[in-house]
Amino acid sequence: MMRRAGLCGLLLLACAPGRAPEAARPVAEARGEQAAPREVAAIEAEPRAGHFVIRGAEVVGVGVADVEVKDGRIAAIGAVAAGPPELPRAGRWIVPAAIDSHVHLSYLPGGRRMLDGGVAAAVDLAAPLTALREREAPAELVVLPSGPMITARAGYPTRDWGRDGYGLEVDGPAAATEAVEALAAAGARLIKVPVTDGPTLPPATLKAIVTAAHARGLKVAAHALFDRHARTAAEAGVDLLAHVPVEPLQARTLEAWAGRAAISTLSAFGGAAVENLKKLRAAGVTVLYGTDFGNTQLAGISGEEIDLLVQAGLDGQAIVTAMTSAPAQYWGLDSQGPGVLVVGVVASFLIVTADPRVTPSTLAEPEAVFIAGTRR
Numbered sequence: 307m308m309r310r311a312g313l314c315g316l317l318l319l320a321c322a323p324g325r326a327p328e329a330a331r332p333v334a335e336a337r338g339e340q341a342a343p344r345e346v347a348a349i350e351a352e353p354r355a356g357h358f359v360i361r362g363a364e365v366v367g368v369g370v371a372d373v374e375v376k377d378g379r380i381a382a383i384g385a386v387a388a389g390p391p392e393l394p395r396a397g398r399w400i401v402p403a404a405i406d407s408h409v410h411l412s413y414l415p416g417g418r419r420m421l422d423g424g425v426a427a428a429v430d431l432a433a434p435l436t437a438l439r440e441r442e443a444p445a446e447l448v449v450l451p452s453g454p455m456i457t458a459r460a461g462y463p464t465r466d467w468g469r470d471g472y473g474l475e476v477d478g479p480a481a482a483t484e485a486v487e488a489l490a491a492a493g494a495r496l497i498k499v500p501v502t503d504g505p506t507l508p509p510a511t512l513k514a515i516v517t518a519a520h521a522r523g524l525k526v527a528a529h530a531l532f533d534r535h536a537r538t539a540a541e542a543g544v545d546l547l548a549h550v551p552v553e554p555l556q557a558r559t560l561e562a563w564a565g566r567a568a569i570s571t572l573s574a575f576g577g578a579a580v581e582n583l584k585k586l587r588a589a590g591v592t593v594l595y596g597t598d599f600g601n602t603q604l605a606g607i608s609g610e611e612i613d614l615l616v617q618a619g620l621d622g623q624a625i626v627t628a629m630t631s632a633p634a635q636y637w638g639l640d641s642q643g644p645g646v647l648v649v650g651v652v653a654s655f656l657i658v659t660a661d662p663r664v665t666p667s668t669l670a671e672p673e674a675v676f677i678a679g680t681r682r
Contacts, residue, residue: 352391353393354680355681357374357375357391358391358392359374360393361393362395371384373647374386375676377679379653379679380647380650395657397659399659400656401626402630402634403424403645404607404630404669405428405637405645406425406595406599407594407595407596408549408597408598409430409431409596410430410431410433410598410601411433411449412442413467414599417605420447421446422675424606425447425606426447426448427637427639429633429637431452432453432463433452433472434453434471435453435474436471438492448639450495452489452496453493454474455473455500456474456482456489456497457506459476460505461473461475462500462506463500474489476507478510479511482507486519494524495524495637496524496525497524497526498526498527499539499544500529501529501538501539502529512538512544516544525545526543527544528544530544530547530549531552533551533553533554536551536562540559546566546567546569547563547566550569552578552579552582565590566592569594570594570615570628571611572615573610574597579614580618583619587618593620593632594632606670607629609667616666622663622665630644631645652678653676656676657675658671658673
């Protein structure tokens with residue numbers, strides 16, 4: 307489908323099951339470059355898991371340092387004595403693997419491809435209840451599920467792409483509170499609501515959802531693509547925007563979202579999203595990288611999303627932050643990872659050929675991907 311649609315058609319885009327597949331991202335090993343036989347032999351002899359040390363690379367945010375990996379975790383960052391098998395990587399950079407804060411793994415399974423492409427964790431924003439009970443994604447992928455959106459009777463997305471259980475319909479605040487309790491008991495790590503034109507959740511019901519979720523330590527994300535919907539979500543106390551809205555945001559809406567968070571998904575719908583993200587950042591909104599995988603079709607780190615983040619005014623460091631440490635902290639992953647590189651956390655990281663703070667596009671073409679200490 308056309309990504310740059312008129313505003314009158316943007317809600318139809320929001321409900322559509324997918325968009326034209328994005329071209330598969332080439333990884334370093336498959337760019338058509340022919341390595342010399344000695345180089346191939348050396349790479350094949352390198353350790354791919356277990357106990358090893360990467361030497362000579364620059365750890366982003368630290369400097370040039372050895373990185374020791376043992377039992378799937380970071381054992382040391384700094385000077386490491388000789389002994390374990392080594393991967394020489396002078397002239398390379400090491401950065402945490404990415405966190406994609408908006409995916410749909412039940413709609414379009416792609417967990418293994420995400421891992422192969424450098425994504426170590428994903429926030430699954432809308433899936434049937436069965437996805438909370440019967441995990442389909444590989445165990446190595448950290449998944450934070452919301453379960454179905456809590457929505458009004460016949461509300462979004464139950465009459466379109468999400469008719470097969472992606473929405474949990476409620477009538478009134480009491481039923482909405484019960485729905486939050488049921489999702490929390492089933493393992494939901496956050497709650498998602500649609501804020502749209504009718505049929506939609508009345509303000510009192512929306513507020514009841516937020517109150518019940520917060521009482522259980524759960525954040526609430528809103529699908530709200532238009533200015534009036536984003537403002538309604540903010541007034542109800544919603545924590546984050548599941549998408550950057552596509553209609554120009556008014557000053558009072560931007561002010562209402564100050565200090566909260568928004569997931570980028572700039573490549574999913576277009577419209578005024580890039581300009582809105584500039585304004586949201588200026589208002590103090592935390593940016594979380596997200597692709598809306600399932601609607602978009604590239605599993606892995608999206609070069610298109612990175613390019614649009616650059617257009618929205620994010621420099622390389624801000625993009626690295628939006629993909630790693632910011633979501634790690636926001637979703638409570640920073641003590642164990644992924645999204646951070648400190649001693650003791652899970653060893654999920656990328657080795658890239660350029661400094662991502664200067665050339666963020668390098669993140670979409672990692673030379674090597676390690677997830678939980680194992681090379682993909």
